[in-house]
Amino acid sequence: MFVMRAVVAVALLVGVYVLVLVVLAAIVLVDVLFFVNGRPIGFIWFTVIGGMLAFALLSGLFTLAGSSDDEVRGELVGEQDEPELWALVHRLSAEVGTRPPDRIFIVPEANAAVSQRTRLLGLVASTRRMYVGAPLLASMTERQLSFVLAHELGHYGNRDTRLIGVVVAGRVALIRMLTKLNNRSWYHVAVAMMFVSYAKLYFAVTASLSRQQEFAADATATRIAGTEAAVSSLQELPVVEAAWSLFHDKHFRPAWEAGFLPTTIFEAFAGLRGSPELRAHLDAVRQNPPQRQVSQYDSHPPLPERIAAVTALAVPSRGADRPAGALLADNGAVMDKTLVSTLVEELGVKRRVDWATLSHTAVRATRVDQSRRLVRVGGGSLGAVLDALDDGKLTSLLRTDARPGTATSAPRVRREFARGLLIAELTALVELTLADQNRARWESDWLGTTTFHGPDLGTEIEQAADDRGSTAGLRAALAGLSLDQAPTR
Template sequence: MRAVVAVALLVGVYVLGLALIAGIVLVNVLFLVHDRPIGFVWSVVIGGTLAFALLTGLFTIAGASDDEERGEPVGEQDEPELWALVRRLADEVGTRPPDRLFVVAEANAAVSQRTRLLGLVATTRRMYVGAPLLACLTERQLSFVLAHELGHYGNHDTRLAGVVAAGRVALVRMLTGLNNRSWYHVVVAVMFAYYAKLYFAVTASLSRQQELAADATATRIAGSEAAVSALRELPVVEAAWTLFHDRHFRPAWEAGFLPTTIFAAFAGLRGSPELGAYLDEVRQNPPERVLGRYDSHPPLPDRIAAVTAMAVPSRGPDRPAGALLANNGAVMDRTLVSPLVEQLGVKQRVDWATLSHTAARATRVDRSRRLARVGGGSLGTVLDLLDEGRLSSLLRTDVRPGSGTPGPRARREFARGLLIGELTALVELTLADQRHARWESDWLGRTTFHGPDLTTEIDQATDDRGSTGGLRAALAGLRVDQVPTR
């Protein structure tokens, strides 16, 4: 019945479109029969454009494609233990195992299968396992997660998911495409927007039922304790992975570097003392999400309550899930860099201590870029400009503090604040490049500068009534080159 509802709603898009086109034709006929040539002409022009827009939208839906493969393919000969676990779980769920298995750079797991006839005829099955899950969960927890996904196969949810996903993707594509075109396309988009809301609401309710059914299937296999711990740990893994990827891996990659061992680095992040309290807080108080009308998953507390009430004893090994992999470090590396393989050759492999220093240096280069351009890349030249009273030549003319029109003094003080930050970055960069200082970042992304504190000297150098003499003397005492005394 759920499949029938989903198919009926998707077919309803065509019915609605064809009904509107029939209405347009009927209006044209009525104008023609009642000998209203002006009305007939306008009806043909306007109705024809609207009919064209409707047909454009319907063909957009017909062209919705299956999901694309992603991640690193893992063959059974490469990872026999992982495949053995998947096959055993599929047998216990009572369904056919996936045909292909992929490890993806996501803190998530999923299944899909290629379908025909609006999702009612299934072909190739695929399973996606997140590398962060393999790095963080226990085998019991991972068993619950994978059994949950295989439960979608067992409940024939992936066929329904094909219908639901095709409808969702097609309607989004249709509305987006129509809104980005002419006025008559926008009119048609408005007509279909309300139907789309109904479709999203109904299919979201079906999706939530699927998730609870898959949870129940997985709990009967892995046990309630494993189910609860897995559901509580998933937000923690996602938080740790987001932090690792956004604050460490991606900045390093953009700076032209790549960590020597990605898997070991992610393990170091999860075990670091400064991150322990943060992850414990996420574990005890996961982010609250208010259930929206179109959400495909029930709230986490509802899922935890449901699997707890089943009271099924847990079973199976409780070792780290990473032990299932023959070479977990290699899998993590390939998963992260395979989409970027074309750029891989230009990246330099360094250890994490070097990487944190390099990433911090890159931010100082960016922050001091304007001063370096004005001073020809020389700190000494910048200090000369300051001593000559040419502070105004270093101001950013397009920056204004607050709203309104500030006075000259306010603008100057605001610019001085910017200048202090830029000069500090340039001084730190000069010290680091001449091996008088270095930076170190912790896993929370907080950077510490290990070098002399020249805050007072920099403040004096940027003051209108000050002098760069103190800063020059301090740098000379440190034997910093290319900063002449004055």
């Protein structure tokens, strides 16, 4: 049954070529019929439209049959750069029983993968690549990482049948073809729509084969790393992904956009992983990982099924264990290069600071963005905004696009909603004024919760933004500060 499905899948791949040839023949036939029946207008129109469709069909076919894995991502590390990581990969390749990858890349993703340049839907293979996620190196033990990498190498070493490699390569090729067609002209999209149903049939036929291959790769990796490492690795992958998303979205990206970088990115991420305030959050992810929507086309089995399968193998662990980051000669440098690989030319102009400074700077950048509209309409500074409020120009400072829910809300409700937005913008501007003159600072914990260490002027700000209010209280609280400085990034 297993081999029969693989044969059917390969036949479906060959059928793509047949389908294209049939459609091309039909286009030519219709064009000829227009010509021989003396319909020049139809002949001209169909020649143009049919030519476009034929071009899209052929470009899709060349994409399907052409080389995969043309895009290089991540930081390439040679054997001379990271000898211990390469030694581990060579050992795992030997135990799996497959040729090691030709290149290893460290990538800014909480994942690992292998790829192989192929032609003719996987029938012709050449360069192998392995991608190792920097977050895994910063979070896992060497034994856990060994399981992850051995699993990926197991895709190369599956000896069940040579057809399986063609099946998997075919899935990748079809996805690549549909993606490229959908991102081009209307006639490319039309051809892509024609192939969608065919691709769904192929994915449905091959889904069980792909899932069986995942189980086989898990079993191979478990025999090498042991059941304990296998189970803990599968449980830890969603945790690393959650921690990495939090680190990147809440800490690294805002800091980068503000022109700053942590002194050591690798240690910063490790600090996030070990922080007390994050422990409960990550433990919850570990115990209840996010449930993926599994469709009939999914190539991966559900995580609980994979964990149950490797647990049943009961393979004891071998040798000592240590942090996976110890495999790297300079983990800080690798993390830097990996994270900023697409912006490496800007790395030199980023200022290196500790995390307390970085936290403050990142929040400051968000406050500048929050107050940008108010500064623009209010005259360029906090002082100008307060002058406008004193002059009775509150209405001119309110957001004209403020909508509390529906466009039919009462005018008074809309005005109160807009006033609430104004208070938030004014608060951000006041905090900026205090912070930029060393009267306050911000601090964010690893979960992204921000604390403002400065005077609480909420009452004074609400009074200033009230219809019959006054800015006197706020001005008094800010006495001694310059209010005419426009905040900038």
